[in-house]
Amino acid sequence: MEAVKLMRELKTNFEQEMNYLPKETGLCLIESTRENDRQGISGKCRDAKVEDLWSLTSFFGYSTQTFVLAVNLLDRFLAMMKVQPKHLACISISCLHIAAKAVEEECNLSSTNELIRISQCKFTVSDLTRMEKIISEKLNFQLKAITALTFLHLYHRITLSHTSDRKEALNLDTLEAQLKACLCRITFSKAKPSVLALSLLRQELEAMQSVDMVEIARSVQRHLKIADVELLHWRGLVAKCMSDYSSPECSRPNNKKLVWIVSRRTAQNLHTSYCNVPELPTIPEDCWDESESEDSCEDMSSGEESLSSSLGSDAEGPYFPSHFICQSNQRNKYHHTP
Known part of the structure; x- marks a missing residue:
């Protein structure tokens, strides 16, 4: 009965996933x-x-x-609206804040001020609030979505419901870490969530050499009528992505925990009131297929520091590079560099 219920839920999500895809032309x-x-x-x-x-x-x-919902909101907005690089920081942080409010318990939410300060971006609380309103309106207030993570969880539960062997070997944390790595590449935003999730599952099951579980995954593929050629295409891209991240040439931190490294000046700024920061100029709300508006706004992108060198780690083992080693849920402390 549990398996039947899961398959029904899977079919329902499969029929609705197209409603939450970014426009491919925009991507x-x-x-x-x-x-x-x-x-x-x-x-x-x-x-x-x-x-x-x-x-x-x-x-x-x-x-x-x-995280996955924030990326979905970001891609849907960027694929719909033609925005300038100087506004991207505010847009991305707004998407994260919207996603956190939709997913996290209220007691676990960071304050808006804290989010802006830690992100080290040059905008104010009012800018963030205004941007959230713009994003919400442009996405028709569809602020929850069916994503690849939705299918990954369903596939995982379906697979385990059909077998009693090696349950511990099929690690959901591993699959989630690999999904997050894929989402850091815009190419995967064009994949159907159901197909991307199945590509990750098949790759993991075949690496485990679990014949029974692979057959279950094939049954899911047949149930959803996913073509072999489509699955093969995305499995190849997933494999290449994982290979690239495992490469010694891939830039990644040596630390296993996220360490926020900031300069002394930035550290001082984190404790400074942002009330004097000028508001972010109004962005032109032109769609991709509309003519671009003139923009005489001040460029606010200069001087922003990238946080990507402090990526959190999410998995451990030969299936994934040390860049994504699983970390604890505790908040990480600052590390100030002189």
């Missing part, structure tokens, strides 16, 4: 934008901000669900 435009283009977001710029969101999620002890 393609982002991918084709040059990195130094000041009038549009490039794929590399988007990926860097998603890594920053990962860092902040780890720092505040937020769940994987919060």
